[in-house]
Amino acid sequence: MTGSPAAGRVAKLTDIWKSYGAVPVLKGVSLALQAGEVHALLGGNGAGKSSLMKIMSGVIQANSGAIEINGRALAHASPAHAQDLGLYLVPQEAHILPNQSVLENICLGLAASPRVLRSRVEQLVAELSVSLDLDAQAAALEIAERQIVEILRGLVRDARVLILDEPTSALTPFETNALFQRVRMLQAQGVGIFFISHKLREIREICGTISVLRDGVIVLSGSLDNYSDAEIIDAMSRVQIAEGSGKERGGRKVSQIGKPRLSVRGLSGEGFRNISLDVRAGEILGLAGVVGAGRTEFAETLFGLRPQTAGSVIFDGAELTKRSPRLCIDRGLVYLPEDRQQHGLFLEAPLFWNVSSYLVHRLPFFLRPGSERKVFDEFRASMGIKCTGPGQEARGLSGGNQQKVLLAKCLSARPKVLILDEPTRGVDVAARNDIYELIRKLAADGVAIILISSDFDEIEQLADRVEVMAFGQSGGEITENISVDAIARLAFGASEARHA
């Protein structure tokens, strides 16, 4: 589909390569977009979608390859340059200047006189039939409105190519419908749109063509009508023969699983509602879902970081109310956060401080660095943490070793229930296997584990049972024959599921 040069072509990418350090993320991607085409771009986490978008919109530079927008080449990586050529990226989270007015947000950086801009924006607002108070402060905008602001930014810049990055991830069905109507209007005006989404149903509704990206390569591309949902999911999630990773299951027996440790009943909070689940001693419960399904919010609510609005949490037979992180740690409910740089590690502090930081409230008034170092050294030996010594700063470690330090920190609290949020994100294959082994060993020692992961392979390999979350709600449970396909079907909310 990259070949035939059609008159109405608005964007063309040829043989794009990109790697970060030694890790290639895009391996020769070619794509084309016609005027009036809505082109779905799909891919699992880490498939290279976001890199591809950033390259197209001039945020980062590709290592090689050519990008053509409206017949002109994108000469250097700069968002302003890409916008000049007529491409606008509507990011998943709108870039909003909260203290400026809506109009100022839309028109920032444009040279025309305010009166001209205002009338143009008003015209666009009317054409899209949205109601938007241009003089209101942007901080008060709802998420859907922020997205409209981003789309208007693109249109007022005469964009012929729009990239919508998971535009519906935070919208209600009603708002989604309204968005789709607007997308159709744009389509009728000849705007080409790349539509990035995880939701097959929506893709079916709005897109005409599809490309699926996996491991930096386009594995499926063409008219959407030619492919069934099953084919698409299969293309997206097909298990790669990974480099030397142990793919076999843990080999633990179900009989090792003991009494219930944690029961959650009808828990609701910020970003999720009515979640119920149980996890038993020695069990690994996979909590699967796509990004934005509400899993992290759920975990943070369990750990007392966010307020709950309904439901109850029963830990070891007693209800745990008024949870705070300290209370949870003291009882043995421990959370390993998703973002180790922001929420996990003290990057400038020595490693042994990091490991003892969970229990710092139990340390004596006058610290005994000697014993803290000894604790660290034990973990270092048992987990194979590669470092120059307990005094090294956490910043200097590789992602995998940082993750092990974080895990050691959680283990220092002797958890009974351990919530692991994306424990292998940004971790290389070898360290990943080490971490898998550790997780299995912990479970064998009787720790109840909730494993949150967007990597369905990982869940398939580790979990004894899977709960899927989708759109902030429970998306179903898988107790037998856990497979990437089964998880994906529930997580993506595919219409295919109806006749599975």
Added chain:
Amino acid sequence: MLDLFARNRVATLIVVLAVAYAAIGAAAPGYLSGTTASVVVSSSLVLMLISLGTMIVILTRNIDVSSGSVLGLSAAVLGLSLNAGVSLPLAIVFCLATGGLAGAFNGLMVAYLGIPSIVATLGTLGLYRGIMLVLTGGRWIEDLPQGLKALAANLGFGFSALTIVVLALVILAWIVLRKTRFGRYFYAVGDNRAAAHHLGVPVKRVQFTAFVATGVCAALAGVVFSAQIGFIPNQAGSGIELKAIAVNVLGGVSLLGGTGSVAGVFAAVIFITSIDSALVFLKIPAYWNDFIAGAILLSVLLLDGRIRQIIDRRIRARRYAVHDRGPTQSAEATMARTLEAGR
């Protein structure tokens, strides 16, 4: 109601100011007079200039704590030039150029070398004061020519040539920041730097320009200071940078960048200066000044902080309310669950 209050900080400040004036006027008849007004205005000029410059930098989400030293350094350049026989206009040009250069060095370090502004300007706070002391040999500069002092002389209605220049500059700043595209950039860079970059705003150049403008403002404050006092002490301008930051906060300029208005800063400067003059009028000993100014600043900030918290909580609640809107949301989930049950 809250939104209105939070958004109209300037109006709030003016109301407080009016109430305070009325109270003082009632307690000490004769305070509300043309004479008081002209005293307040002329004694506010230095603080006005420093606060205005500081505001521009704060808008871009940086801070400048070196402006007191820039004031001192450029005043020293002015005084030394004049005493060396340089003509007054040329000496003023030297003085402003010194301020511009000092600001440009701050801007270079912050915008292009990536040094956090608090660190960079703490360094130059000492450095510029040091250069001043080296230039003057640690001595005060006295015997300034009459021509300089004449700039501060009353031309009628209590206005001096300097008052007119400063007020013109305030109006100019207001126009640039409110009415021009480049002025908008200062707000944008401070409000959301990534978004500004995303939309093609020259983020680095804007930050650099803000520091240069601040330097020039501080140098002009040096001219005003020298003309009003008639000599230049070693510690000219020392400590005024903190007062200027306090004024900015009082005037509704967010230290996180992106919000604030010239009108707010103007009102806050007049407010702070009025307190000083009112205390004199009420025969309250001058050593109460700092206590009262500090207490007023803190009460305004506490109130403001509470309002902001409430607004943040509302925005957050609204964001997550997305998931609580009716049963249609769960269509996919219900379907999947039905499927599970059917197995």
